[in-house]
Amino acid sequence: MSETSLLEMRDVSVTFDGFRAINALNLTLHPGEMRAIIGPNGAGKTTMMDIITGKTRPDTGTVRFCGEDLTKLDEPAIARLGIGRKFQKPTVFEALTVQENLLLSLSSIRASFSVLLARFSGKEQERIDQILEITRLKDHAARQAGGMSHGQKQWLEIGMLLGQEPDLLLVDEPVAGMTDAETMATAELLREINQTRSVVVVEHDMDFVRALGVTVTVLHEGSVLAEGDLEDVSHDPRVIEVYLGR
């Protein structure tokens, strides 16, 4: 592993029933970096996230995070190392308030409904307030999560991920189904989070990816097809052929 990498995937391949979903994939993420992953349907984006989080084991190759070999660890161990994932569909506790959802997510508290009945410390309230601020949910703390808009639920779930204090956040299609204003606010929100944490975000929405202003990795047939600024990769004839020009 190079000294400057936070996450390094080398020659990673995985085959499902003879179909090679990830094919000699190489990816290096530097500490503090935010990376956008794009690519057509079936390119292997979700499978790549599954490999990083330990949900899928690669057939060959290495995956290192802070020097640790992730292919030897299970999902809870990888989460404990500091990798948190947000799936596409929000899965907040609808019957609880925004604040209660965040309280349950805090890494300092053992997630259990009994914590809702117990007193929690000023330090925990302080962290919840910080997360409410980052996720633009300060004015909604006492609202029931089920009554929030789709975009607000996504922000709450990003907030719940922050509650686990991961060093690296993996975020899967966060702006699908959002309004344009929510999409731009989400780009801003992730940029703020990226001031203190590393982020890998998979997204199809090019306006959102442009607003992130970060290096883009284009996946195609399980490999990296191109990498660079969105402007550069979007002018790459190979990328136009397989993805942007369709």
Ligand SMILES: Nc1ncnc2c1ncn2[C@@H]1O[C@H](COP(=O)(O)OP(=O)(O)OP(=O)(O)O)[C@@H](O)[C@H]1O
């Ligand atoms: N468990 C599995 N068993 C068999 N095939 C799978 C499995 N998981 C993924 N695949 C296949 O691997 C390929 C890559 O899928 P993956 O979901 O990683 O792509 P993706 O880039 O995330 O696509 P999308 O943008 O549609 O979410 C697809 O052809 C998919 O059908």
